Amino acid sequence: MTVHGATWVQGAAGSQFPITNLPYGAFTVTSDERPRLGVAIGDHVLDLAAVLPDVAALAEPSLNAFMAMGRSAWAEVRARIIDLLCDTSEQATVEPHLVPIRSVQMHLPLEVADYVDFYSSEHHARNLGRILRPGQPELADNWKHLPIGYHGRAGTARVSGTPVVRPRGQRLSPSTSQPEHGPTRRLDIEAEVGWVVGVPSELGRPVPLHAFRDHVFGACLVNDWSARDLQSWEYVPLGPFLGKSFLTSVSPWIVPLAALDDAWLPPVERDTPLLAYLDDTGRRDGIDLTLEVRLNGTVVSRPPFAGMYWTAAQQLAHLTTNGASVRTGDLYASGTVSGPEPNQRGSLIELSWNGTAPIRLDDGSTRTFLEDGDEVIISATAPGPQGTTIGFGSVRGRVVAE
Amino acid sequence: MTVHGATWVQGAAGSQFPITNLPYGAFTVTSDERPRLGVAIGDHVLDLAAVLPDVAALAEPSLNAFMAMGRSAWAEVRARIIDLLCDTSEQATVEPHLVPIRSVQMHLPLEVADYVDFYSSEHHARNLGRILRPGQPELADNWKHLPIGYHGRAGTARVSGTPVVRPRGQRLSPSTSQPEHGPTRRLDIEAEVGWVVGVPSELGRPVPLHAFRDHVFGACLVNDWSARDLQSWEYVPLGPFLGKSFLTSVSPWIVPLAALDDAWLPPVERDTPLLAYLDDTGRRDGIDLTLEVRLNGTVVSRPPFAGMYWTAAQQLAHLTTNGASVRTGDLYASGTVSGPEPNQRGSLIELSWNGTAPIRLDDGSTRTFLEDGDEVIISATAPGPQGTTIGFGSVRGRVVAE
Numbered sequence: 001m002t003v004h005g006a007t008w009v010q011g012a013a014g015s016q017f018p019i020t021n022l023p024y025g026a027f028t029v030t031s032d033e034r035p036r037l038g039v040a041i042g043d044h045v046l047d048l049a050a051v052l053p054d055v056a057a058l059a060e061p062s063l064n065a066f067m068a069m070g071r072s073a074w075a076e077v078r079a080r081i082i083d084l085l086c087d088t089s090e091q092a093t094v095e096p097h098l099v100p101i102r103s104v105q106m107h108l109p110l111e112v113a114d115y116v117d118f119y120s121s122e123h124h125a126r127n128l129g130r131i132l133r134p135g136q137p138e139l140a141d142n143w144k145h146l147p148i149g150y151h152g153r154a155g156t157a158r159v160s161g162t163p164v165v166r167p168r169g170q171r172l173s174p175s176t177s178q179p180e181h182g183p184t185r186r187l188d189i190e191a192e193v194g195w196v197v198g199v200p201s202e203l204g205r206p207v208p209l210h211a212f213r214d215h216v217f218g219a220c221l222v223n224d225w226s227a228r229d230l231q232s233w234e235y236v237p238l239g240p241f242l243g244k245s246f247l248t249s250v251s252p253w254i255v256p257l258a259a260l261d262d263a264w265l266p267p268v269e270r271d272t273p274l275l276a277y278l279d280d281t282g283r284r285d286g287i288d289l290t291l292e293v294r295l296n297g298t299v300v301s302r303p304p305f306a307g308m309y310w311t312a313a314q315q316l317a318h319l320t321t322n323g324a325s326v327r328t329g330d331l332y333a334s335g336t337v338s339g340p341e342p343n344q345r346g347s348l349i350e351l352s353w354n355g356t357a358p359i360r361l362d363d364g365s366t367r368t369f370l371e372d373g374d375e376v377i378i379s380a381t382a383p384g385p386q387g388t389t390i391g392f393g394s395v396r397g398r399v400v401a402e
Numbered sequence: 403m404t405v406h407g408a409t410w411v412q413g414a415a416g417s418q419f420p421i422t423n424l425p426y427g428a429f430t431v432t433s434d435e436r437p438r439l440g441v442a443i444g445d446h447v448l449d450l451a452a453v454l455p456d457v458a459a460l461a462e463p464s465l466n467a468f469m470a471m472g473r474s475a476w477a478e479v480r481a482r483i484i485d486l487l488c489d490t491s492e493q494a495t496v497e498p499h500l501v502p503i504r505s506v507q508m509h510l511p512l513e514v515a516d517y518v519d520f521y522s523s524e525h526h527a528r529n530l531g532r533i534l535r536p537g538q539p540e541l542a543d544n545w546k547h548l549p550i551g552y553h554g555r556a557g558t559a560r561v562s563g564t565p566v567v568r569p570r571g572q573r574l575s576p577s578t579s580q581p582e583h584g585p586t587r588r589l590d591i592e593a594e595v596g597w598v599v600g601v602p603s604e605l606g607r608p609v610p611l612h613a614f615r616d617h618v619f620g621a622c623l624v625n626d627w628s629a630r631d632l633q634s635w636e637y638v639p640l641g642p643f644l645g646k647s648f649l650t651s652v653s654p655w656i657v658p659l660a661a662l663d664d665a666w667l668p669p670v671e672r673d674t675p676l677l678a679y680l681d682d683t684g685r686r687d688g689i690d691l692t693l694e695v696r697l698n699g700t701v702v703s704r705p706p707f708a709g710m711y712w713t714a715a716q717q718l719a720h721l722t723t724n725g726a727s728v729r730t731g732d733l734y735a736s737g738t739v740s741g742p743e744p745n746q747r748g749s750l751i752e753l754s755w756n757g758t759a760p761i762r763l764d765d766g767s768t769r770t771f772l773e774d775g776d777e778v779i780i781s782a783t784a785p786g787p788q789g790t791t792i793g794f795g796s797v798r799g800r801v802v803a804e
Binding site for chain 2: 204236241276325
């Protein structure tokens with residue numbers, strides 16, 4: 001366990017990016033340069049290639065090469081960064097490579113290989129069941145036996161801040177019951193946590209629960225924008241497709257697992273026996289994150305991640321149990337994070353109960369689904385070592401008319 | 403229209419790789435070298451970097467860079483290859499770069515970006531409806547309005563010949579109605595045609611039907627191996643996941659669209675009016691391919707591709723109509739190709755009618771689903787110019803015990 005000293009960087013202590021966090025991202029200062037890799041510290045970004053020139057992977061424009069190096073390299077680089085930022089004798093040489101965070105443009109920090117989206121909040125799954133399939137069981141028979149998930153479109157994962165162009169597509173006309181083509185009328189969010197794979201696995205070799213940390217590099221925030229009317233028309237029998245594929249926004253900072261050491265906790269109690277490859281009895285694979293969803297500045301939800309039924313380790317074990325391999329850059333997301341309380345729901349279809357109960361914003365307006373011009377910001381924090389708070393930054397997007 | 407002369411390559415005329423075909427692939431001769439790009443001609447592979455050293459993209463180990471160059475570059479390179487292989491004055495310099503096809507190892511010819519699998523054969527969709535949902539309508543309400551599809555796992559696309567390790571996973575125990583974990587008992591094939599994107603599109607810019615040839619580089623064969631027991635347990639409500647993700651086999655040769663000029667024909671008649679972005683009235687976007695499926699040497703099916711309800715151009719228009727972008731290396735497959743006759747079905751679940759009607763092989767044995775040691779070879783041909791036949795080569799795989 002690394003002992004963190006105090007950093008000489010002003011303003012880091014007490015910020016969302018203290019010395020115990022050090023999330024990785026890709027940034028530019030001028031519009032014509034190639035993205036550079038950095039870690040966030042307080043209000044600054046440390047230019048990694050400048051201070052660790054011997055690590056060739058840190059001179060790449062995305063994290064993939066560094067993430068592929070594996071746990072010992074991740075630990076060594078993290079220890080060296082901590083030393084550089086805590087040792088006052090380094091300050092004079094390192095300080096010129098701290099760039100004010102307000103002056104940088106952030107980029108997608110990884111090249112996304114495969115993108116998988118899970119459905120692992122019991123509260124979310126039950127809410128959707130009640131809303132969409134009234135009179136039927138809230139959960140499908142399989143839900144408590146395996147983490148339900150599906151593949152999404154990797155090519156439309158974009159960094160936080162990318163405009164959310166209202167997608168067009170087929171939806172049923174309420175008057176004719178025939179499909180028509182036009183802009184979605186039910187544009188929604190899904191507040192999620194994403195996990196990024198660093199070290200690949202081999203085809204035919206499942207990744208057991210205990211090997212999670214050998215493969216996964218870190219965590220981020222994901223907003224899986226959803227067009228509910230497109231989705232409900234298309235999804236039988238092969239699942240969501242165009243209702244999701246137009247954009248998936250990813251936060252610019254990848255929080256390394258080492259920063260989350262103090263946030264792990266036992267997962268929620270399971271009421272259904274699990275098959276061996278998913279049985280995490282005695283493991284601390286749950287994680288204590290609290291998300292916050294703001295719509296036009298109003299906090300509309302604070303979803304607690306600790307209550308997720310399926311853990312990130314189980315999701316990885318499940319998605320490889322058939323022999324499927326993972327690659328550097330694979331991103332898999334938790335599914336919408338919703339808690340048991342109405343103000344802990346991670347999507348508008350839940351918060352407005354399918355549009356029947358509009359939510360009120362601080363400016364007095366109400367919302368069911370998103371209107372053009374609306375801005376959504378999802379952020380999260382976790383408890384860090386020594387009383388610090390580990391911030392995830394945020395994933396944001398503003399809706400623009402198509 | 404390029405006029406094809408006779409080639410000086412012995413054995414090309416009348417083979418599946420005549421001068422009118424020239425499909426692209428990636429090959430090695432020794433096990434320690436990087437893959438090289440080539441075109442197939444008769445019984446040989448032409449080493450492209452050796453004969454066209456000025457085209458830097460042809461020195462790459464996959465087709466992606468070349469495919470990204472676009473239509474005019476594809477046409478120019480094709481014309482130059484035809485000249486080299488037809489002009490006898492070139493023979494002495496070119497012939498040393500023809501490698502016997504039997505001496506090469508083929509590799510996955512592209513880096514797959516996103517993989518999408520459609521469901522575009524009406525016969526297949528109706529058969530599956532009858533088998534899996536008896537008493538309900540054969541087709542879902544949406545089927546005739548849009549090409550149903552879903553994202554698959556790009557990272558487990560592998561070249562033809564990759565062993566098919568029988569996947570394990572959750573399936574319902576017939577005796578207890580509880581899930582158990584073990585090797586699939588219902589391993590199946592899906593005979594499909596795949597389309598490879600060369601030129602990317604922009605986020606927010608749909609690709610209309612008429613722009614199909616500006617983006618799509620060529621076609622290949624796909625076997626979308628499926629574990630039906632895993633799939634049926636997991637797929638509600640988000641679609642297929644582990645039942646498909648363990649392996650998708652791709653043929654080593656990408657047939658360029660230019661080789662298919664004589665194979666286009668009007669699509670099948672539609673009985674349901676189409677929305678404007680899918681309306682291909684008057685277009686010749688259907689294609690006259692005949693597939694052949696061999697199981698342990700016995701031809702078990704000859705699925706006709708001309709009868710597909712949705713065309714490749716419609717599939718591309720649909721998958722981008724919400725603004726989703728495509729990238730170089732995107733692969734999208736047709737879905738199982740099945741014709742109206744029992745011996746035209748492209749999957750074993752159809753051929754054996756869900757296991758109730760075993761099929762008989764030439765050696766006297768019978769099959770419902772695949773047994774360990776079984777080998778499946780899918781091939782296809784299209785009519786080419788001047789009475790030639792355009793062969794797709796084949797996609798093959800042998801099942802090995804897990």
